[in-house]
């Protein structure tokens with residue numbers, strides 16, 4: 001059974017549902033509004049350019065009302081390095097947590113607050 005994660009409360013829910021049974025959030029709208037999607041891997045970026053771009057976007061988002069960033073990282077080096085970098089940010093408390101998107105391993109969901 002395909003699953004999705006409620007981005008508001010983190011609950012795992014069947015992909016066929018369109019409202020979270022726990023917090024009643026509209027799941028279909030969760031990728032809009034408070035979630036920013038940023039592609040850091042598909043414009044020919046080097047690993048260091050991608051990480052710089054990611055840090056810049058996180059800095060911007062932290063000053064804003066944005067709760068989550070969805071980083072499109074592809075499946076290569078950029079993803080591996082981004083995961084290491086995010087782990088470091090998580091330790092320093094600059095982000096709350098992060099995880100690979102369940103339905104798409106080429107994207108990382110970063111919770112800022």
Ligand SMILES: [Zn+2]
Nearest residue numbers: 006009020023
């Ligand atoms: Zn929920």
